[in-house]
Amino acid sequence: MTSPPLFSLESVSVRFAVGRRRHVTAVDRVSLDLFEGETLGLIGESGSGKSTVARAAIGLAPVSAGTVRWRGQDVASFAGKERRRFTESVQMVFQDPHSALDPRRTILQSVREPLDVMRRGEKREREQIAVKALEDVGLSAQFLTRYPHQLSGGQKQRVNIARALVTDPKVLICDESVAALDVALQAEILNLLQDLKAEYELTVLFISHDLSVVSHLADRICVMYLGRIVEQATTPSLVDRSLHPYSEALLSAQPLVHQSSAHRRIVLSGDIPSPLSPPPGCRFSTRCPHVIDSCRSTVPELAEVGHGHDSACLRTAELYGRERPVDREAS
Amino acid sequence: MRILRVVGTSVLSAIPTLILATLIVFLLQRLIPGDPAVAIAGDYATPENLARIREDLGLDGSLVTQYLTWISGALTGDLGTSYQTGESITALIGQRLPLTLILMLFALIVAIAIGLPLGVMAAQKVDTTFDRFLTTSATFGIAIPNFWLGMMLIIVFALNLGWFPGPGGASLAEDPAQALRGLVLPAIALGLVGGAEICRQVRSAMVESLSTDYVRTHRAKGLSTASIVWKHALKNSSLPFATILGIQVSRLIGSAVVVEAVFGLSGIGSLAVEATNQRDYGVIQAVVFVAAMIILLTNLIVDVSYRLLDPRIS
Amino acid sequence: GGGGSSDQDKDLKVAAAADASSLDPIRGNAGTDHMLLYPIYDTLVSFDSGLEAEPGLAESWEQVSPTELSLTLREGVTFHDGEPLDAEAVKYNLDRAMGEGSNIQADLAAVSEVRVDDEQTVTLVLDHPDASLLLVLADRAGMMVSPKAAEEAGGDLSTQPVGAGGWSFVEWRRGDSLKVERFDDYWDTDVDRVAGITFNIIPDPKTRVTSLRSGQQDVAMEVAPSDADSLEGASGVTLDQSPRVNLHQVYLNRASEELGDPQVRRALSLAVDRDVVLKSGYFDRGSVAYGALPDGYWAEPPESVVYEHDPQEAERLLAEAGVSGLSFDMIVNADSQTTRVGEILKEQWAEIGVTVNLIPREIVQATNDYFNDRKAPALLSQWTGRPDPAMTYRLMFSAEGYFNTSDEAVPGIDEALAQTDESVEPTERKPGFDAAAEAVYADTPFFPLAFQDSLIGLRDDVQGFESNLLGKPKFLGVSFG
Amino acid sequence: MSVIASRVQGTTARRRAGRFSVWVSYAILAAVALVVVFAGVLSPSSPTAQNLNDILLPMSGAHPLGTDDLGRDVLSRMLHGTRVSVLAAMLAVGIALVVGLPIGIAAGWGNRWLDVGIMRVVDAVMSFPAIVLAIGITATMGPNITNAMIAVGVVLAPAIIRLARAQTMTIRSETYIEAARSFGASGLRRMVLPHVLPNIIQPILVQVAVLMGFALIAEASLSFLQLGVQPPNASWGAVLARSYTFLDQAPMQIFIPGLAIAATVFACNIIGDEIQRLLDPKRK
Amino acid sequence: MTTVPVLNVQGLEVFFGHGEERVQALHDVSFTIERGEIVGLVGESGSGKTVTSLALMGLLDPRSSRIEGQAELDGTRLWDDANRRRPQAEVPMAMVFQEPMTALDPVFSVGYQLIETLRLRQGLSTARARAAALDLLDAVGISDPRARLRAYPHELSGGMRQRVMIAIALACAPQLLIADEPTTAVDVTIQAQLLELIKGIAADRGMSVLFVTHDLGVVAETCDRMITMYAGRIVERGPVGEVLAAPAHPYTSGLLAALPSPQHRDRRLATIPGRVPPPGERITGCVFAPRCQHRADICAEPVELGPFSAAREVRCVRAHEIHTTGADT
Numbered sequence A: 001m002t003s004p005p006l007f008s009l010e011s012v013s014v015r016f017a018v019g020r021r022r023h024v025t026a027v028d029r030v031s032l033d034l035f036e037g038e039t040l041g042l043i044g045e046s047g048s049g050k051s052t053v054a055r056a057a058i059g060l061a062p063v064s065a066g067t068v069r070w071r072g073q074d075v076a077s078f079a080g081k082e083r084r085r086f087t088e089s090v091q092m093v094f095q096d097p098h099s100a101l102d103p104r105r106t107i108l109q110s111v112r113e114p115l116d117v118m119r120r121g122e123k124r125e126r127e128q129i130a131v132k133a134l135e136d137v138g139l140s141a142q143f144l145t146r147y148p149h150q151l152s153g154g155q156k157q158r159v160n161i162a163r164a165l166v167t168d169p170k171v172l173i174c175d176e177s178v179a180a181l182d183v184a185l186q187a188e189i190l191n192l193l194q195d196l197k198a199e200y201e202l203t204v205l206f207i208s209h210d211l212s213v214v215s216h217l218a219d220r221i222c223v224m225y226l227g228r229i230v231e232q233a234t235t236p237s238l239v240d241r242s243l244h245p246y247s248e249a250l251l252s253a254q255p256l257v258h259q260s261s262a263h264r265r266i267v268l269s270g271d272i273p274s275p276l277s278p279p280p281g282c283r284f285s286t287r288c289p290h291v292i293d294s295c296r297s298t299v300p301e302l303a304e305v306g307h308g309h310d311s312a313c314l315r316t317a318e319l320y321g322r323e324r325p326v327d328r329e330a331s
Numbered sequence B: 001m002r003i004l005r006v007v008g009t010s011v012l013s014a015i016p017t018l019i020l021a022t023l024i025v026f027l028l029q030r031l032i033p034g035d036p037a038v039a040i041a042g043d044y045a046t047p048e049n050l051a052r053i054r055e056d057l058g059l060d061g062s063l064v065t066q067y068l069t070w071i072s073g074a075l076t077g078d079l080g081t082s083y084q085t086g087e088s089i090t091a092l093i094g095q096r097l098p099l100t101l102i103l104m105l106f107a108l109i110v111a112i113a114i115g116l117p118l119g120v121m122a123a124q125k126v127d128t129t130f131d132r133f134l135t136t137s138a139t140f141g142i143a144i145p146n147f148w149l150g151m152m153l154i155i156v157f158a159l160n161l162g163w164f165p166g167p168g169g170a171s172l173a174e175d176p177a178q179a180l181r182g183l184v185l186p187a188i189a190l191g192l193v194g195g196a197e198i199c200r201q202v203r204s205a206m207v208e209s210l211s212t213d214y215v216r217t218h219r220a221k222g223l224s225t226a227s228i229v230w231k232h233a234l235k236n237s238s239l240p241f242a243t244i245l246g247i248q249v250s251r252l253i254g255s256a257v258v259v260e261a262v263f264g265l266s267g268i269g270s271l272a273v274e275a276t277n278q279r280d281y282g283v284i285q286a287v288v289f290v291a292a293m294i295i296l297l298t299n300l301i302v303d304v305s306y307r308l309l310d311p312r313i314s
Numbered sequence C: 001g002g003g004g005s006s007d008q009d010k011d012l013k014v015a016a017a018a019d020a021s022s023l024d025p026i027r028g029n030a031g032t033d034h035m036l037l038y039p040i041y042d043t044l045v046s047f048d049s050g051l052e053a054e055p056g057l058a059e060s061w062e063q064v065s066p067t068e069l070s071l072t073l074r075e076g077v078t079f080h081d082g083e084p085l086d087a088e089a090v091k092y093n094l095d096r097a098m099g100e101g102s103n104i105q106a107d108l109a110a111v112s113e114v115r116v117d118d119e120q121t122v123t124l125v126l127d128h129p130d131a132s133l134l135l136v137l138a139d140r141a142g143m144m145v146s147p148k149a150a151e152e153a154g155g156d157l158s159t160q161p162v163g164a165g166g167w168s169f170v171e172w173r174r175g176d177s178l179k180v181e182r183f184d185d186y187w188d189t190d191v192d193r194v195a196g197i198t199f200n201i202i203p204d205p206k207t208r209v210t211s212l213r214s215g216q217q218d219v220a221m222e223v224a225p226s227d228a229d230s231l232e233g234a235s236g237v238t239l240d241q242s243p244r245v246n247l248h249q250v251y252l253n254r255a256s257e258e259l260g261d262p263q264v265r266r267a268l269s270l271a272v273d274r275d276v277v278l279k280s281g282y283f284d285r286g287s288v289a290y291g292a293l294p295d296g297y298w299a300e301p302p303e304s305v306v307y308e309h310d311p312q313e314a315e316r317l318l319a320e321a322g323v324s325g326l327s328f329d330m331i332v333n334a335d336s337q338t339t340r341v342g343e344i345l346k347e348q349w350a351e352i353g354v355t356v357n358l359i360p361r362e363i364v365q366a367t368n369d370y371f372n373d374r375k376a377p378a379l380l381s382q383w384t385g386r387p388d389p390a391m392t393y394r395l396m397f398s399a400e401g402y403f404n405t406s407d408e409a410v411p412g413i414d415e416a417l418a419q420t421d422e423s424v425e426p427t428e429r430k431p432g433f434d435a436a437a438e439a440v441y442a443d444t445p446f447f448p449l450a451f452q453d454s455l456i457g458l459r460d461d462v463q464g465f466e467s468n469l470l471g472k473p474k475f476l477g478v479s480f481g
Numbered sequence D: 001m002s003v004i005a006s007r008v009q010g011t012t013a014r015r016r017a018g019r020f021s022v023w024v025s026y027a028i029l030a031a032v033a034l035v036v037v038f039a040g041v042l043s044p045s046s047p048t049a050q051n052l053n054d055i056l057l058p059m060s061g062a063h064p065l066g067t068d069d070l071g072r073d074v075l076s077r078m079l080h081g082t083r084v085s086v087l088a089a090m091l092a093v094g095i096a097l098v099v100g101l102p103i104g105i106a107a108g109w110g111n112r113w114l115d116v117g118i119m120r121v122v123d124a125v126m127s128f129p130a131i132v133l134a135i136g137i138t139a140t141m142g143p144n145i146t147n148a149m150i151a152v153g154v155v156l157a158p159a160i161i162r163l164a165r166a167q168t169m170t171i172r173s174e175t176y177i178e179a180a181r182s183f184g185a186s187g188l189r190r191m192v193l194p195h196v197l198p199n200i201i202q203p204i205l206v207q208v209a210v211l212m213g214f215a216l217i218a219e220a221s222l223s224f225l226q227l228g229v230q231p232p233n234a235s236w237g238a239v240l241a242r243s244y245t246f247l248d249q250a251p252m253q254i255f256i257p258g259l260a261i262a263a264t265v266f267a268c269n270i271i272g273d274e275i276q277r278l279l280d281p282k283r284k
Numbered sequence E: 001m002t003t004v005p006v007l008n009v010q011g012l013e014v015f016f017g018h019g020e021e022r023v024q025a026l027h028d029v030s031f032t033i034e035r036g037e038i039v040g041l042v043g044e045s046g047s048g049k050t051v052t053s054l055a056l057m058g059l060l061d062p063r064s065s066r067i068e069g070q071a072e073l074d075g076t077r078l079w080d081d082a083n084r085r086r087p088q089a090e091v092p093m094a095m096v097f098q099e100p101m102t103a104l105d106p107v108f109s110v111g112y113q114l115i116e117t118l119r120l121r122q123g124l125s126t127a128r129a130r131a132a133a134l135d136l137l138d139a140v141g142i143s144d145p146r147a148r149l150r151a152y153p154h155e156l157s158g159g160m161r162q163r164v165m166i167a168i169a170l171a172c173a174p175q176l177l178i179a180d181e182p183t184t185a186v187d188v189t190i191q192a193q194l195l196e197l198i199k200g201i202a203a204d205r206g207m208s209v210l211f212v213t214h215d216l217g218v219v220a221e222t223c224d225r226m227i228t229m230y231a232g233r234i235v236e237r238g239p240v241g242e243v244l245a246a247p248a249h250p251y252t253s254g255l256l257a258a259l260p261s262p263q264h265r266d267r268r269l270a271t272i273p274g275r276v277p278p279p280g281e282r283i284t285g286c287v288f289a290p291r292c293q294h295r296a297d298i299c300a301e302p303v304e305l306g307p308f309s310a311a312r313e314v315r316c317v318r319a320h321e322i323h324t325t326g327a328d329t
């Protein structure tokens, strides 16, 4: 991890106005590094701010503090050609395959659109690129003139992916790209993404609330809770030995077919607090089984607690011991 | 407490609209061609008379001053004096308004009495012949120009059958009973069309309510159809119902102009027409102001009832 | 019997076309006001159905000199508030009518002084002879208000009228109704008077008639000619039809480009088939008009004043004047009656190759556009008439007349009218009016079309109703039979 | 199963009934369209030619709908009046669309202040009774049918503005709009025309059908009040106003324009419903 | 094995539409549920899980659908000979729906909806119903039930709403609870809470549950037995442990193999090509054959649900064959 990140968020916060005076801090000082070629998983429950992180990254949500960097440069400073190149380089696949396609445009029109908007080359060329992208995602020419409602869910998601690929991006952000699909379709799309990643040499930010899916694809995983990243580690490290009470609970709550009797489920009490009025101190303190008084007042910062393993918990050391001391020599 | 706050916010948000509305009337009526002095001088018009009257009316003052004077008066209930008669416009409106209000009330009652039950019944039997027949009839009802309907009613019920007094009935203050009887036909002329509209809207709102998940829940619980329809679905349809009632009120004020003309009723609708013909700016302004107030008030009530009926809106 | 007496107690319900503009006689402005004012205010002079002067509150009068008119008042007349109607009261009234805030200063322009000779006698001293003065005193200027009430009301009786008429004021609901009740101390104890009158204001003619027919009203004023037939045919109601001075005409601007040539005007007048206009436009409810005053009126125009319908002659005149393809705008009062007449005229003028563009405008705007802004060379409208014929001629045809948009006098009119001011005797004034009529005829300063009869619908039980040539009935003598 | 069986029949019957009124409506609109185009050819005589000897005749072979108070052929006047009324209504709705659509989209798409500003004005305009406002505007501009319909158009525009705004607001948060934004689409050419307009237009079309009906009634009302079509020209409202004046002499004539208006407005509304039904996503 | 099952469904068939457009959504669905047992019903979207639940609840619109076959709840038939359903209020069965937001009446308070149900189904007076409602809210784990009674659905979180839904279902005093994907719309940590709750209630009250889900993990953790549906038919059923350990039907095993899991990263996921045939599509023979990798000629013949082992049944002629060769996983 010595090379600089391709794409990074530095302490980014996103605030939305709710009503006249109130604000929601949907994303609170989140830092992420996306290194070339890797797949970074972002996991968290509904409302934790995953989508907002993604939207802030590509400029769809207002960044109220912090910096988004592309190859080390501040994205906010981009203009004209630079901006266009950035837009080309970072593309997003949205959650709901159905609503992400304009119902009144044909598949070809939709897939070609990014090129049209960027006024790349001749119309014929653009069309060829679009057809190629559609082929790459496994859709034959017969779909070109169809409308979204004539396609199945899996096919629609393929179209979405194709559209994200036409600009030949470096980074693909997949926001819950399989959440709306059945297992069988989900498997197809996950396989497809893996193939495309290799073929297009993509760097992927993969967002999901489903641990099985994220862990299947990702090299590293960030866990979000109420707008903050609470843990960040390589996938095996996180799955095998989580170092944050929330991640632990999340992992244990994931229903698994072949482990049901084996693992001990941690059932958290209570609901996720409203992001409108997050608890002071550690945001997980209202539900944490290990909560102590200082958790309710001190905001824990994300800190490295093991090799490439960061956790934001005051009691990490206490709860999980020092089995994975920071291995400075390795880096 | 909650109600007060709700009403408060609604009132506050209605104020700019009201001011804008008065501004529009004020500018509009100043643009109407024709000199009020000519109307006032009438048969006695001479150039000198006209000049004197113009001066008396202060029509030469700046528009801004005129507007400010007027609006500050209007807010304290003083709508000025009629150019034509020199009488207090507030009193004039006070004389004419009750008839129109009663007419509207009657019309609304007719409309609701027809529209609500039929709409609910159609929704309950959605997609049956009965429903089709009813919606088609309602569509036809909406299509009838209400002043034409008024003429038909006069021909049939006043002139031929003599069941109801014809146009030009007794004044409300003088012979209330007879005057109210005289409002029956115009109220039907206005209310039938409104009822058709309400029927359609209630039907579609009820159809929607009845196809929701929570109605399925209610059925799963075993609630009786009557309770589901008349209690749960109806309450859930009350928002569109309130909306359509609000729209009806503003439609009624508009239709009243024409229908009052047909039935020879002296409400504020005919006052508006007379004042326009007389170029009695003060009165035009006041009538439109009052009409706008009624509509805004209705919107306010609708708005407040939304908030009270639907706990989700705050 | 009991039924009869209860009938006698019932109010007469009158459907009026327009509300009073004011209930103060000197403040109103509309010709339609009079019908609502007469019941409340009695006038110094009255008139018969042919518009000749008759004693009113003044028992008699005497033209002392061409510039002095002396009136002798009835004794013992009181106002509704009990105040005596004496010479002082008359002086108060006339001074008031000449003073500040009065709309009718012009009517009394000739009067320089009102002199109280004794309790029952008052003399009007004039600057110059004005023979129309007598009938002016039958109009607004002659309507006597109670001086005490006028003082109390700050000079404006608009809403609290107190007069000496047969009925006293009860209630006025603007635009809706006016209610009066029988005044028990009225001086004329012989005349029949109903217990009360309610005037209901119903602007739409159709509605007035429908309302009468369905029994809501006892009297419907201003029945539209188109409704007259059916009203005559209907049971329970009758139609009272009588001539009046109300003239339907086209005003025109002699200073305009299109209608500046007298020959062209004459041609257009000849092209109008007045019989057809009368029949189709007014359903024969009236008489053809060639001049400003109707036949049968004491000041009627002489025989020589007549337009034959002669399209050939009209075309010839146009050709002679070198006019072809004439096209002009005509503002038309936007009521359905007048509009129809406009359509008929349009068709008739089209026959001689003249195009008229009808511009229907609602009445105030029409008046404004034509008389003030002079936006069009012609206006199809009415002349409601004045009690004295000289007033009519002056207002329409003298250079200063407001209704003369050319601002030029019709040649010879001033001389002719001067003759009529020398006496108050109709017979002595007649030659002057003949000369005036001929001067007008020679210049064609307007297109008279028809005198529409006064058409009034009455329920069968209304007895003793009498209309007059002015078309402004008084309700004295009316009873339920 | 008997209950269900009868319901089944009911449903088929309903379908037939539903189709029937739709067909009738298409037929009415087709007939109206034909008359609008061929009014001149179809009329037996000129709509303004007077025959003062034959006034207020009842229906007959020579005059299928009788003659009016100036002896004009009522059928000819109705046919020409159809053209005037329908074109007038189309003008009004067209104005409402041209004014309403851009403003509505701007309000729905633009920032909050623009929206608040526009909606305040719309509320203010809507707080006038439509006919009263139209009377005021017509009086201001001078009574003639074009002005009257401009006035009606202005009065109807708020309905379009509100709908366009609401629709724009709903689709504004749709994912496909966000997707388009994600690769830089914006502006009229890349966002509004390809994405916004096509996706909001269908409910607006439904509304247009309804507004057509409203405009027809408004024309009739204004012409009835002498503010619309000016004599000697004919329109449905003008013929209606005339026939009301001569109700006693020719009682049948009042039904003709009334029924023409009611039938056409009915057809517009039914077709509006039909468009809505056809566009219902649940049908797909 | 002599116990009478709480629910006994025999030959349930559901048809939608009329005449030409008529389609069959359920084919010969038969199964039983024992007292206190939790039975999972799984399958891809469109396989007929919801239709089965709604048909049993009597919630299908009689105007557009037609039900054939019979079901007995607690020994009483749900439909009489004329195919008329028993009055809903008498059937001790309740249902929890997928979307807790839309399934609760938005304009009535939680308390109103609960009390209304209690009065109707248990004939309680308002006061007693109120007390019972508090107990129920407490039972479903809602803190401060007194305050929650006055709350409106939109004021509650998703998990809370689903708890309320369960409380309302319990107010019907059901022998059988049908839960149609009750946890799909909530987060995993909340799902864990709800699963515990449903299991706990079933155990405490001896209530049976038909648990509809598409998540095999949930089935594994919650259910005693499972039924796999495909295209409106039951293709496999048996005890959860057995089925998941070694599925007999290629469809069940396909579903299992398609699941990603943290334990087998980087593995290429198995897929089931094609899609669930919509009802109405004419299929002779095995409905799954077009997507089945073990398809053989014999699969063109119609196939019935047949015994596979002591406690399991499967609708596949080649089940034993495939199973023994261990063609999968």
Ligand SMILES: Nc1ncnc2c1ncn2[C@@H]1O[C@H](COP(=O)(O)OP(=O)(O)OP(=O)(O)O)[C@@H](O)[C@H]1O
Pocket (backbone or CB within 6 Å): A016, A017, A018, A024, A025, A026, A044, A045, A046, A047, A048, A049, A050, A051, A052, A053, A209, A275
């Ligand atoms: N445009 C917005 N305006 C106001 N609040 C917003 C907006 N977008 C998101 N939020 C709020 O920000 C928080 C985070 O939302 P976000 O969509 O990023 O969550 P998420 O983790 O993607 O959840 P999910 O799994 O449901 O997609 C939520 O509380 C949401 O209500």
Ligand SMILES: Nc1ncnc2c1ncn2[C@@H]1O[C@H](COP(=O)(O)OP(=O)(O)OP(=O)(O)O)[C@@H](O)[C@H]1O
Pocket (backbone or CB within 6 Å): E016, E017, E025, E043, E044, E045, E046, E047, E048, E049, E050, E051, E052, E064, E214, E278, E279
């Ligand atoms: N009312 C209906 N009319 C016609 N077809 C219907 C109706 N309801 C359901 N279907 C069809 O029946 C089939 C089974 O649907 P069902 O809702 O039971 O699937 P499901 O297994 O619950 O799927 P999901 O996991 O998506 O909820 C589907 O193909 C559906 O289209």
Ligand SMILES: [Mg+2]
Pocket (backbone or CB within 6 Å): A050, A051, A052, A095, A175, A176
């Ligand atoms: Mg999201």
Ligand SMILES: [Mg+2]
Pocket (backbone or CB within 6 Å): E049, E050, E051, E180
């Ligand atoms: Mg389902």
